[in-house]
Amino acid sequence: MQPLILIVDDDVELSSMLVELLEREGWSTFTVLTAGDGERAVTARRPDVVLLDAMLPDGNGFDLARRWRTAYPALGLVMLTARGDPMDRVLGLEIGADDYLAKPFEPRELVARVRALLRRAAPNRGNNAVLRFTGLSIDVLKREVSSIGGVLALTSVEFKLLVALAKQPGTPLTREALSEEVQAGGYLPQERTVDVQIARLRRKLREASPGAEWIDTVRGEGYVFVPRGGGTQVR
Helix, strand or coil: CCCEEEEECCCHHHHHHHHHHHHCCCCEEEEECCHHHHHHHHHHHCCCEEEEECEECCEEHHHHHHHHHHHCCCCEEEEEECCCCHHHHHHHHHCCCCEEEECCCCHHHHHHHHHHHHHHHHHHHHHCCEEEECCEEEECCCCEEEECCEECCCCHHHHHHHHHHHCCCCCCEEHHHHHHHHCCCCCCCCHHHHHHHHHHHHHHHHHHCCCCCCEEEECCCEEEECCCCCCCCEC
């Protein structure tokens, strides 16, 4: 799965340049122009790294960085600002940003900073190559799901949905976020499709583990993976 870089900046020209620059590296990108859209995008898209402008038309990037660092500890955060005040850099780093670049910046430097963040996160992703819970094992590399009843026969879409949910146990994921997991590239909402696929996935999980409900519906939000046997992932 390609890393996803979210760009939150109201400078349309700069955002377009960043998209071209980052996608040449083989990374997926998504851009928004406001703090509000940034909040929604982080929740729905769950990016690996966010390039965040410090000053947005409807909010303060530093406030966003503070909230996101608390809510998403593994998220890579790079602050971008037109102000070169050293105190801004100190503030950005103190509230949890991983890095800080003042505009204008050298494109190759930005790429290097993003690559370093992705490399830092890679070992953590590797630790999740096999997701193990009491009564259920998900091998991401082999694309194999095993339970007490044996190996489950899942479609590609069902497997992607299960992995997306199981990687964040206890955290509700919206239909939009799940839809994006099964169709990389441009986002097109497919709420009904997600509902149908989740229903099929639930049925197969129930058949493999009688009496267990691994996926719950969160009214008004989407779906959540609920581990059995104490609610924690088995390492």
